Amino acid sequence: MSRRRVHDDDDGYDRAYRKRRRVSENQEIEDRLESLILRVGEKSTSSLESNLEGLASVLEADLATFRTKILRILTDCAIKMPEKCTIYTTLVGLLNAKNYNFGGEFVDYMVRNLKDSLKSCRWDAARYSLRFLADLVNCHVISAGSLMQLLDNMVDAAKEDGVPQVRKDWYVFAVLSTLPWVGRELYEKKEQSLEHLLISIEVFLGKRSKKHHGALRVWALDHPHPQEEYLDCLWAQIRKLRQDNWAEKHIPRPYLAFDSTLSEALQHNLPTILPPPHHDSYVYPMPHAVFRMFDYTDCPEGPLLPGAHSIERFLIEEHLHQIIEMHHLERKDCAAHLLNFPYKMKIPLDYCIVEVIFAELFNMPSPRYLEIMYGSVLIELCKLQPSTMPQVLAQATEILFMRIDTMNVSCFDRFVNWFAYHLSNFQFRWSWEDWDSCLQLDPEHPRPKFIREVLLKCLRLSYHQRIVDMMPPQFEPLIPAKPEPRFKYTMDGAGSLPETTTAHQLVVSIRQKCTPEEVLNVLKDLPNPCPEEDSESRFNPLKIDVFVQTLLNLGSKSFSHSFAALSKFHNVFKVLADSEAAQICILRNMFDLWQNHQQMMVVLIDKMLKTQIIECSAVANWIFSKEMTGEFTKMYLWEILHLTIRKMNKHVTRLARDLEEARENFPRSESDTDESDDGDGGEGGGNSSSRKRDEDASTALVDSMEEKLETAQGVQKTLFLIIFQRFIMILSEHLVRCDTDGKDFNTFWYKWTIGRLQQVFLLHNEQVQKYSSTLETLLFTQDLDPHILEVFHQFTSLRS
Template identity: 60%
Template sequence: MSRRRHSDQNDGGQPHKRRRTSEPLVIEDRLESLIFRVGEKSTSSLESNLEGLAGVLEADLPNYKSKILRLLCTVARLLPEKMTVYTTLVGLLNARNYNFGGEFVEAMIRHLKETIKANAYNDAVYLVRFLSDLVNCHVIAAPSMVSLFESFVNVTQEDDVPQVRCDWYVFTVLSSLPWVGKELYEKKDVEVDSFLSQIESYLKQRQKIHVSMLQVWSAEKPHPQEEYLDCLWAQIQKLKKDRWQEKHIVRPYLAFDSILCEALQHNLPPFTPPPHTEDSVYPVPRVIFRMFDYTDAPEGPVMPGSHSVERFIIEDHLHCILNSHWRERKSCAAQLLSFLGKNKIPLNYHIVEVVFGELFQLPVPPHMDVMYTTLLIELCKLQPGSLPQVLAQASEMMYTRLDTMNTTCIDRFINWFSHHLSNFQFRWNWEDWADCLTHDLDKPKPKFVREVLEKCMRLSYHQRILDIVPAAFSVLYPANPSCVFKYGDESSSSLPGYAIAINLTNVIKNKAVNEDIFNILKDVPNPNQDDDDDEGISFNPLKIEVFVQSLLNLASKSFSHSFSAIAKFHEVFKTLSESDEGKLHILSVMYDVWKNHPQMITVLVDKMIRTQIVDCAAVANWIFSPALSHDFTRLYIWETLHSTIRKMNKHVQKIQRELEETKQRLAKQHKRRDDDDDSGREDGPLEEQIERLQEKVESAQSEQKNLFLVIFQRFIMILTEHLVRCETGGINVITPWYKNCVERLQQIFLQHHQIIQQYMVTLENLLFTAELDHHILTVFQQFCALQA
């Protein structure tokens, strides 16, 4: 590459000109490929690859310095699992070209500030860790790194800032110390001790009421689910006690020590952490997921203890691989299984624990749930001998601990397990779980098995479940997903509305239109009033009953038949649902027809919201209505509610986006007018559009706020009734129903926390007041603590 020549002569030949403009692009692409792929499988050793690449980059610095700087800053952020490879490369470049080393350090500090200002805190952690590892490569002077850490720790002394801000700066320092602690302590032990004691003081006084809301299991045994900073602090304390020696970080720079120690070092430019602003959004606290210890992997290498820094390093590396490769499950699985140092640890146990740790992470997993499912399937294919066994062991452990497992995590366990079984012919030793048949059906174990079988049926068919699950489990079998038509046989002929339902059925079969339906329905007597409104606008439960029952029964063959029927008679639905009672009754009748088919209920509710037959608040009220009390703790009910909330949130975001885009168009129009000095042109249409959209945004936000108020109000009512009933009857408050209900309330807060944050003041003033029972108020206080 160094022999490349760039001629300044212009001979006027077009081919030469074209070659000259495209050659730099080819070189840039090659540089990118070389940098991104260094350290991957190669016939040469990593050391010779690094040496070769350093030579190539040095030769290209005169012409491509800014590109090389940008690429190295990018890999520092995007490929943290290869961090020590890249710090070694930067060290070698610095040894060859001191000025470049200085420019790289300055670029990284600029990059760090921008990343923090952009709220990209996970990326910023890796940038700081990269800078700290450059101390080991003799690029950055140790005292200068200590000064950066001190500026981070000093954030804990700031006034009126949220705890999560201080948490992030403390975490960033502590999580860099496994890489650089030894080097810093040898050179600046007094200063390191000083900022560590400052961190200790901070950790002792920080509040942690959020912890129980984020724990996967509430029980302390066998593996306590520790708060992430407490766990990391214990690991760093142990590392310090071990004289900062660790065994799992691959350090390629040690091979180049004789070259690197000759290099001149740089001081970091002074760094002031960007101040806290209203737009700052810090990572929420986490809990460290623990499922295994050394006793669970009796054969092979020993699993490091939960407070050893090796456990942190291994898990952090696996999280980095997941984060870098999650879009491509095959390469992600292969990368996880080719973990460096895998022979020193029980790798499969670590992988399974880390994958489930992410899947169960609260408030939400880092990636979509299905990614973890497909990744585990891929891992089983690559390691068919051992990984499925570890996964079975993990499933068994989680099943035995269902009593203390968080309800949201149980949902994710159900979805993962059923999906996983569907990829392996539903093979499972169900007899091992026969103990669930001796429990009350509302207890966690039988509920879990029932929900798993329900989900498995969605992924296959009813008879298949009956064939693969022993008959002893029949009490937990999913119902045959058939439609229940109230007026289906002559024994129901005495029911009010029977004759009209039969008439409606015949008319619909004969290609009726909306007008025909209205003509039949106008004769339906209204049980609620003496003389019914001919137009059918007032709420008449019997009208709704006969129409919805008849139509859904006729369209019961498939989802698409039901959708077509709703579309064809949309006008009738809209008329019957003009009142709030009408909306609620349509949902209740639909539930009566399809109570044996939860998936149909979920999709029909979705369709009715989309077609504006019912609104989101009506769905929330229906879910908390007595009609649904029998299914209140079923998983599909909560999937329906969360889907409803997401639809409302998307609706608000869509209108807000339209408003922003229109404002930008108007601003561009103003700029053009100013540039053309054309003061006579009107912007009327755009300004009117903005006004209309602003009204729509306000109306949608009001609807969104109302939806959350309805949901929280209904939770408070239903929980208060339970608490009063228990108090007056002298019964223990903590029942399976109560645990489920409180954790569903937590789930609403957690899954939609970014939206709910906007309405905190209203919620505090109207609903979660000091007079509220502490059982319910605690949930709100835990939620507030997440961003406190």
């Protein structure tokens, strides 16, 4: 028995070893197959056709063992590497010709993927799945008739009633953006059906509302390039493609080399695929305007830039956008892949890249990625292509500056931020003399304002004397003041103020490291200049004045010093600022001290919001107060407003997330309680009562979290109501005043202000959308001036 046992053990060891070795070998083969599939189409000593043929043979030999793995990899490649769509459809076509059953399984797999993507709102994945299925028609894997039925079903989704227009738009866009790949094949095999499909799309586009378009344009004017709505532009490109008999020059079609092999393969019919019905939780892609900066006259040397309505322009731009999406986290890789664009010899690549990057940067309502990403990629492009890219970028900057008069306010801000960042990376060198004509314009005109705001941003990235030295003498009026504090108690005439003595006492006390209680003791004898019967003025503005000015002046050496001062005397702020009016008084005194240092004001307010010295509503009311009228067209003020709104939004989002997590955990407590009820008495009863207490505690916790969330949402709603109400008031006053005086209302001030209103709607569209019905009922009523109401209607149409 002992011998048999030893023998059995050895046999078991061998079996385990063989199993481990087999698993290891299988893993190696899987990894090799995955590498071969992923890398097909990359640079190689062999031709693409021979690589595809060889890979198809290798995969076909391994189908019996690794069928599921191969299906998954090919499907992932179809969705995650759309720029190699035709390479993978050719590979699937060759596999289908060798193994009809595998072809059928792959089609079923892709159909499931398309359905899942539509249900889970993964719109790009769904569109790439549809494109892949369409291109399989070219490879004789799928029948043209069954694809035509799928496209018809998707266009039928645009005829549904009671659903948002953005849903209809997406389904039409998905079909139109697929046609360049398969249009020629459908034209040859299903001409009547294709024509009927296009007529249905044309009817839909003719009836479609485009109220949103005005809010999404970079420039208000269509000269020299129309800022077309995206579906209108793509439709014009598809019509041009139809006129050219569906012949395009950009899509590689490796399957043409295997036509004789592929045409003999049996085809599969797609099952009936119906778009899932709309659900209120579905979030669809928002519409956008197509950005145009260049045409063929701007790039006279080298290959011609395709026309705005050529399908090649759409295909090139989409491909460049995909490269940015894939490599946006690595600026060097992103720049290198953009410059290695496969068809760079056929197009003026530098111009196409710059136009696409600015299209992303200026995308409304917000860029896809951080603004600094686009700036850093442009810097890398200039380093990698120093002979041409800097000149193209300088030309683009010149074009943007010359057209800045009608630029969207949000895009103006992004242009300022990008240009200042770019200058800081190139030693602040620029041919400023070329722009000196703008010095004769109104200071509120976008051109001089752009230069002033750029210099203010450069000041944040450098120092004042550097800015003075880099500018020609004639630009002196636009150079920002030196960012120094203006401490009122050391300025001329301060000696006549009765509170000056207290301020100087406070300076001595703080330098001697006094406690918060001692600060309050120094301030206690200051009289209150406000009448006590005024309930809004119960606070003492003189105490706040002396304390805020003195403390922030002492902490003026750096941001860190200021933060330390706020932290140490946090209790004093809480005692003095016990109402919104008192908090506004704090902000006024901070402004009086730091009005020449915009960045300091931004970071101080951010810190005071974080430490709850001031509330969000106080910041909003301060921004719209009469004292800030002179600052109203300056960028930093709106930077402060947006950081305030974002702070509020993050707070609400965090509370909602915490509540959701608590609710997910709560059902587990209930199930545990149910199990405990099945036990006997005695010790089990003790456990039951203990679990009951836990359940009660959990319920109380969830109830408490719900209350906190409701309170926070109420505060958020109030904040938006304050902001929009104040916008309406100041804009309405301006319009009435201009009408009374017989003056043109469309002044620079009005353009900046209405643009800022639009910016608040767009930048915070997800949060504002929740309160749109309240806003429509209380503020944006039909009796409001049409110019203001139009901004609200543009916003509501974004997701309608």
